[in-house]
Amino acid sequence: MDGAAAAARDLRPSQAAGIPAEVPLRSTILPLRVEGLRYAAGGHAILHGVDLEIAAGPPTLVVGPNGAGKSVLLRLLHGLLTPAGGRIAWAVPFDQARRRQAMVFQRPVMLRRSALANVVYPLALAGLPRAGRAARAREALARVGLLHLAERPARQLSGGEQQRLALARAWALAPELIFLDEPTANLDPAATRAVEAIVQDIAAAGTKVVMTSHDLAQARRLAGDIVFLHRGRVIEHAPAARFFAAPRAPEAAAFLRGELLA
Amino acid sequence: MEDFDAAFAIAIGMIGSADPALLEIVVLSLKVSAAAVLLAALVGLPLGALLAVARFPGRRAVVVALNALMGLPPVVAGLAIYLLLSRSGPLGELGLLFTPGAMVLAQAVLIAPILAALARQVLEGLWEEYAEQLRSFGAGPWRAVPSLLFDGRFALSTVLLAGFGRASAEVGAVMIVGGNIEGFTRVMTTAIALETSKGNLPLALALGVVLMAIVLTVNAAVQVLRDAAARRAA
Amino acid sequence: MTRTMPVPTRRRFALRLLAALAAALAPFVATPPAARAQPQREAGSSITLASTTSTEQSGLFGHILPLFTRQTGIAVRVVALGTGQALDVARRGDADAVLVHDAAAEQRFVAEGHGIDRRAVMYNDFVLIGPAADPAGIAGMPDAAAAMRRIAQARALFISRGDRSGTHTAELALWRAVGLDPAAAVREAGGGWYRAIGQGMGPALNAAAAQDAYVLSDRGTWLSFRNRRTLRVLVEGDPRLRNPYSVILVNPARHPHVRQAEARAFADWLVSPEGQRAIADYRIGGEQLFFPDAAAPASRSTARAE
Numbered sequence: 001m002d003g004a005a006a007a008a009r010d011l012r013p014s015q016a017a018g019i020p021a022e023v024p025l026r027s028t029i030l031p032l033r034v035e036g037l038r039y040a041a042g043g044h045a046i047l048h049g050v051d052l053e054i055a056a057g058p059p060t061l062v063v064g065p066n067g068a069g070k071s072v073l074l075r076l077l078h079g080l081l082t083p084a085g086g087r088i089a090w091a092v093p094f095d096q097a098r099r100r101q102a103m104v105f106q107r108p109v110m111l112r113r114s115a116l117a118n119v120v121y122p123l124a125l126a127g128l129p130r131a132g133r134a135a136r137a138r139e140a141l142a143r144v145g146l147l148h149l150a151e152r153p154a155r156q157l158s159g160g161e162q163q164r165l166a167l168a169r170a171w172a173l174a175p176e177l178i179f180l181d182e183p184t185a186n187l188d189p190a191a192t193r194a195v196e197a198i199v200q201d202i203a204a205a206g207t208k209v210v211m212t213s214h215d216l217a218q219a220r221r222l223a224g225d226i227v228f229l230h231r232g233r234v235i236e237h238a239p240a241a242r243f244f245a246a247p248r249a250p251e252a253a254a255f256l257r258g259e260l261l262a
Numbered sequence: 263m264e265d266f267d268a269a270f271a272i273a274i275g276m277i278g279s280a281d282p283a284l285l286e287i288v289v290l291s292l293k294v295s296a297a298a299v300l301l302a303a304l305v306g307l308p309l310g311a312l313l314a315v316a317r318f319p320g321r322r323a324v325v326v327a328l329n330a331l332m333g334l335p336p337v338v339a340g341l342a343i344y345l346l347l348s349r350s351g352p353l354g355e356l357g358l359l360f361t362p363g364a365m366v367l368a369q370a371v372l373i374a375p376i377l378a379a380l381a382r383q384v385l386e387g388l389w390e391e392y393a394e395q396l397r398s399f400g401a402g403p404w405r406a407v408p409s410l411l412f413d414g415r416f417a418l419s420t421v422l423l424a425g426f427g428r429a430s431a432e433v434g435a436v437m438i439v440g441g442n443i444e445g446f447t448r449v450m451t452t453a454i455a456l457e458t459s460k461g462n463l464p465l466a467l468a469l470g471v472v473l474m475a476i477v478l479t480v481n482a483a484v485q486v487l488r489d490a491a492a493r494r495a496a
Numbered sequence: 497m498t499r500t501m502p503v504p505t506r507r508r509f510a511l512r513l514l515a516a517l518a519a520a521l522a523p524f525v526a527t528p529p530a531a532r533a534q535p536q537r538e539a540g541s542s543i544t545l546a547s548t549t550s551t552e553q554s555g556l557f558g559h560i561l562p563l564f565t566r567q568t569g570i571a572v573r574v575v576a577l578g579t580g581q582a583l584d585v586a587r588r589g590d591a592d593a594v595l596v597h598d599a600a601a602e603q604r605f606v607a608e609g610h611g612i613d614r615r616a617v618m619y620n621d622f623v624l625i626g627p628a629a630d631p632a633g634i635a636g637m638p639d640a641a642a643a644m645r646r647i648a649q650a651r652a653l654f655i656s657r658g659d660r661s662g663t664h665t666a667e668l669a670l671w672r673a674v675g676l677d678p679a680a681a682v683r684e685a686g687g688g689w690y691r692a693i694g695q696g697m698g699p700a701l702n703a704a705a706a707q708d709a710y711v712l713s714d715r716g717t718w719l720s721f722r723n724r725r726t727l728r729v730l731v732e733g734d735p736r737l738r739n740p741y742s743v744i745l746v747n748p749a750r751h752p753h754v755r756q757a758e759a760r761a762f763a764d765w766l767v768s769p770e771g772q773r774a775i776a777d778y779r780i781g782g783e784q785l786f787f788p789d790a791a792a793p794a795s796r797s798t799a800r801a802e
Contacts, residue, residue, distance in 0.1 A: 080397055099400065109395035112413040121409070122399040153494070349589030349751060357753070359590050360544055360575055441544075441575035444558075459698025460553050461705070461723030 029090045029097040029176050030208060031055040032077065037086035039072055046072050048232040049086065058224025059199065059209035061240070063216065065261045068229040070212035071106070074179045077210070078103045099126070103179040107186065108166030110154040115146060118154045119169045126173055140172035141165075144198050160191025167198050171207070178202060180211035184218065196221060216256065220244060228252045230261060269467035276472060284469075288476060291449040294362050294436070295429040298369030299377075299422055306374040306425075307418060310381025311410045314389045315403040325382065331375035336368075340435030343368045347439065360441040365449070368435040373425040380421040385410045388417075419488050423481055430477055450476070542571035543758045546583070546591035548662060549696040550620075551741070552576035554716030554785055559778040564765050570758045578696065580660030586610060586744075589751035592759040595766075597662035597714075597741045611744035617766050618775050618786040619740040620715050622666055624731035625701070626652075627708035634710075640734040641673040648676055651689040653709035655700050658692025666739065667712045673736070701727070714739055716785040740789060743767070766790070 037050040046069045054060055062070045075081045077088060079098055090097035102122075111118050119137035128136065141147045144164040149157060154165060163183055170178050180199065184192040199222060203209045213219050219226060223240035228249065235249040247253045255261055276284050313325060345351050347359040347367075358364045388410055396406050411418065433451035440447035442456060450473040457466035551557055552574055561572045575585060579596040586594045587610045595617065596602060605611045624643055626634065632650040634643035647654055648671075656678070657664040671678055678690040693703055697717040704711035705725040713721075718729070731737075743763045748756045765771045772788035779785065 075394075078398060080394055103398045105395065105398075109392055111392075111409070112416075125399050125401055125405065349753060351588075354589070360573065441573070443544075443573040443575060446571075446573050456553070458702070459549065459696055460717075461698060461702055461721040463723055 029092050029100050031091060032097075032177075033087075033089045034077070035087045035089075037073075037076060037088065038084045039069075039076055039081060040084050041072075046232055047076070047083075050229075050232070050234050052227060052234055052237065054208070054210060056208055059203050059211055059222050060225050060227060061219045061223035062210065062212045062227045062229055063214070063219050063255075064229035064235075065255065066214065069232045070214075070229055071181050073229065074103070074181050074210070074212055078179050100175050101177040101179065102170035102173050102175040104163070104166045104170050104181065104183055106182040108162055108169075110157070110162055110165070113154060114151050115141065115154045115157065115165050116150040118165060119172050122169060122173055137168075137172055140168040143171065143201065144168040145194070158191075160187050160194060163187060163191065163195055164198060167195065167202070171198075171202055175207060177208040177210060180209060182212050182214065184213075184215070192218075228255065230255070265464055265467065268464040269471060272464055272468035273471035273475075276468060277475070284472070286445065287448055287450055287453055288472070290362065290447075291430060291451075291473070292476065292480075294365045294449060295369060295426055297366045298373060298429045299426045301366060301370040302374035302377050302425055302429075303422060305370075306377030307381050307411055307421075308407055309374075310378040310383075311385050311407040311414075312403065313378070313382040314385035314410065315393075315406045325379075328375050328379045328382070332379055334372060334375065336372055336432050336434035337438065339371050340368050340438035343371060343435070344438050359439060360443060360447060362440070362447055364439040365436040365447060368439045369429040369432055372432060372435060373429050376428060377421055377425045380424060381411075381414075381418060384417045384421060385414050388414050416488055416492050419484055423484055426480060427477055430473065541569075541755060541758055542573055543592040543755050543762060544573045544575060544590070545593050545595060545762070546575050546577060546581075546585040547595040548579050548582060548597060548741075549576045549698065550597070550663070550714040550717045551595060553696075553698055554714075554720050555780065556716065556775070556778050556786060560771070560774040563774050564762060564771070568758075568761055568765070570761060572762060578657070578659045578661030578664070580664075583610075586746050589746065589754065591746060592754045592756075593743060593745050593763060595741060595743045597739050598665045599740065599742070601662075601665065602742050602744060606744060609750060610747055612747045613760075613763065614742050614744045615763060615767050616789045617741050617743050618772075618789045619738055620786045621732065622663065622712055622737040622739050623715050623718055623729045624710065624737075625704065625713050625718060625727050626710040626730045628726040628728055629708065630730060632710065635730045637731050638734060640731050640737050641670045643731045644670050645674040645676060647710050648678065648681070648689075653704075653707055654678070654690050655704045655707070655709045655711040656690060656692040657697065657700050657712075658694045659696070661696070662739070663697060663712060663714055666737075670712070670736065716780075719780045719783060719785060741786075 032052075032054040034050055034052040034054075037047055037052075038045070039047040050073060062073060064070055072081065076083055078101065079094070080103075111121060113121070116134065116137055119140050120133045123133045123136060124130070138147060138150060141150050144167055146161060146164055146168060149161065154162065157165060167183070183199070184195050187195065196218065199209055199211065203222075209222075211222065213222075220240070225237065225239050226243040227234055228236040228243070228247075228251075230251050236243065236247060236252045238248070243252070244256065247256055251261060313321065313328070343364065344359065346353045347356065347364050348354055349357075349359070358367070389406070392406070392410065392413070396409065401409065431451065433455055436447075436449060437452050437455060440449070440452065442448050442452040448456075450469060454466050454469045454473070457463075457469060547557070553576070557572075557574050561574070565571050575582070575591065577585065579598040579601060582591070582594050582596050583601055583605050585591050587605070594605075594611065602611075602614055606614050622640075624634065624640055626632070632643075632647045632652040634646050637643040637646075656667060679692070682688075682690050682692075691703070691709070693700060695703075697713055698721065700711055701713060701717070701721050702723055703709065705723055705727050708726065710730075711727075715732075743766050745756065745759050745763060746754045748754050766775075767790035772790050775786050776784065776788050
């Protein structure tokens, strides 16, 4: 059970009984270097050689028009898809990097269990000792404001509550990096605000956020840097302030002007 | 129609009087079938879940074989188990032939493929929904199996009921391996076969009515339990 | 922050289901196989008796076995099959004793070393049953074999057990006595009158009743048979129709696990005055079904069945 033990160590469960989400003091899996990453599905190329470096720091937002390949890029980085070519290199071996990251999907999958059990489940998989799981999960629920719904079946929660639960589920793992794939795409404005606040909390607590969004206003609110993806390529990667003030690539400029990019 | 009227009259009379001989047969039927369902579930459900999540060469062949095994003739299964459990067979030492244990085994062999095939079908849909999320959590197929079995528990309870229904309706295999011994291995179906043999058709039909009533009651009970649990936990 | 974790409600359903199933399984798994092989329904031990449908379905066992069990504490578990199958079961060592009615097969069983100590117990008789309309016109004939020939000549429907039972063997002996081979006749044109169904006495009677066919039955099963429709006894009383039953112990030298002492106690009781009286006492509608025969040596009946 070496792997589980290592994972448990990564989660630092040995902290005192209060068990706040343990924030990595220093990033060990970053920077992430991506070179020539390609992906195709059904004979149709989706990514044509993505070069990218993601470093520790404020959230990285991956923006671009629909079909640019944002979701595919996240899944490749998270290891859910196998690249057709290119290289994904973490600062540590892949297995270690894999255990210190989490992902929240556009439509989070709610296990057919209580909200609390949904958070406990990945903790158990990560090898956290049984005794610490419930307390740690409750702490995570409290941080997203769902503690009062802990015993409620997860699938009976509203869309916004489910997305917050998914964030709690990821955050409870105390990952060094969280991938968020359009976490607010299906939410109303109030729920969107709540999710954004949580994302800011996660980032402020020291976890790197890599998030896709098609919402430029949201990107302005959250991003430290912007990766602009278009037609399966990274057209521009720049600090957010510089990107929004003076995009260098013409496609990025057009995108910011609200023109439809094909 | 007189036969049917007579059958219902007898059935109601038997249920009303709680005839001890009938009660014994009913209890044994329930025990044997429930035990068979449990035994078959221990094998069939994990197998079905594994087939739902795992992708390996030959998987399609296994699925096809499993579906075909659902049609395994009870008499064939009974005969095979008879030969295994016979004193002259490889498992003769157990002394299980002509005991309820043999009947449990026979029914379990018959319904395990059904449970596995139905579970695979039910859980494949669930796995489609869960696969990406569970892989993100770092759960491989082996770890996904118990998770799917747990999260699919409400749908699986229907699968178990299907197995229970088939087990309790089965006569060919339990007749061969149980021997229909009065007071020991006689269950509802073999009692019905016996009364039919004796030309006592109304009594046979009445026993059939009682059997249906039992299966109906079990189904209703599980349904109620399931709905109550589902309301709390879905 | 609360540190106690209540049993989650979601678990209860599964737990309850599991508990119910475990309770159901317990009787079969809680006892080791060795203990199960000595079932304890009665306080004492038990034997498995492979016997025929005629003795079981006529109700004879229901009458005499409780008497034996009350006296000895030995429960008798009857597996009712055709004589041929019953002997097969015993041959494999899956019974402790047999009570069957096919002298030739019984002798072979003993000669091959599968059984020991064959003893005559009782007899009843076969009756030739047919529809009241009697298309072959056999009613009241004293010679059963001649009646069979007339059925064949009339090509009247005849239901054969076709299952190697004692009754089936007796039927074939009757055909042979008049030089007929209905199994061969079936393969010829117009042979459809002879239908071998490969089932027990009851199903054969059911089939005959449904098709207005002739059928050979033991008297005991016939008397306890309910679904007669127009069937009635047409031929009886021919000495050839005598149907003797013997008890044989499964040879413990061949199958060491058999309950030899208990099986012997049962066989001894069957041929004892008490057992014989119990057999004679069993009646349906005032009619005696089985006639004690223990005084006769078992081999004497051989000539008849051949």
